[in-house]
Amino acid sequence: MLAAIDLDDTVFDFQRAWERTAFQVLGHARCVRALTPSRRERYRLSASERAAVWAGFDWRYRDPLPGAVSAVRRLMQGGWTVFAVTAVPGHLRAEREAALAAAGIAMPVHCVGWRADKGSHLLHADLFVDDDPHHCERALELGVADVFWVGRTYPVQHECRARRVDTLEEAVSWLFSDDARLTAHAPAAASAGC
Numbered sequence: 001m002l003a004a005i006d007l008d009d010t011v012f013d014f015q016r017a018w019e020r021t022a023f024q025v026l027g028h029a030r031c032v033r034a035l036t037p038s039r040r041e042r043y044r045l046s047a048s049e050r051a052a053v054w055a056g057f058d059w060r061y062r063d064p065l066p067g068a069v070s071a072v073r074r075l076m077q078g079g080w081t082v083f084a085v086t087a088v089p090g091h092l093r094a095e096r097e098a099a100l101a102a103a104g105i106a107m108p109v110h111c112v113g114w115r116a117d118k119g120s121h122l123l124h125a126d127l128f129v130d131d132d133p134h135h136c137e138r139a140l141e142l143g144v145a146d147v148f149w150v151g152r153t154y155p156v157q158h159e160c161r162a163r164r165v166d167t168l169e170e171a172v173s174w175l176f177s178d179d180a181r182l183t184a185h186a187p188a189a190a191s192a193g194c
């Protein structure tokens, strides 16, 4: 069984790392509008301020979200082959692998490029977990059996047919639960969580 897991805001607390960088670079990182996908609007930044934060961002960051590391380990110990699929360019692969290794969950990292389609990396996956509903919808289109949307921090209202969870830990717990066994062969529409 093959599991594809997103990294930012699924395994690692990207939001926290970005705000920490903004504070280091700009001296402030005050979220003024939570429900917007635009970081310029959310933090009321100029284009040059936003660019400065990105320029100072260190992709080796590793702030694991609560329960995420143990959830990945639980998958691995349960016989799953786990890899990460992340929407950053390939030249960042080494940083991302280093962060995972430092967190104690070494796994291969597939880098698809900025805001790119993750579909070609999901063709043989049985499980996919991501905080971006668009990637989740793509996985469902491709027939991935179990797709979980970590929707807690997504900045706008969004309809998503994937099963909605608050954390990766919740997704993995569900996967190993009696509910998962009971609905394993149910039609997709019946098992959709949102």
Ligand SMILES: [Mg+2]
Pocket: 006, 007, 008, 009, 010, 130, 131, 132
């Ligand atoms: Mg993400």
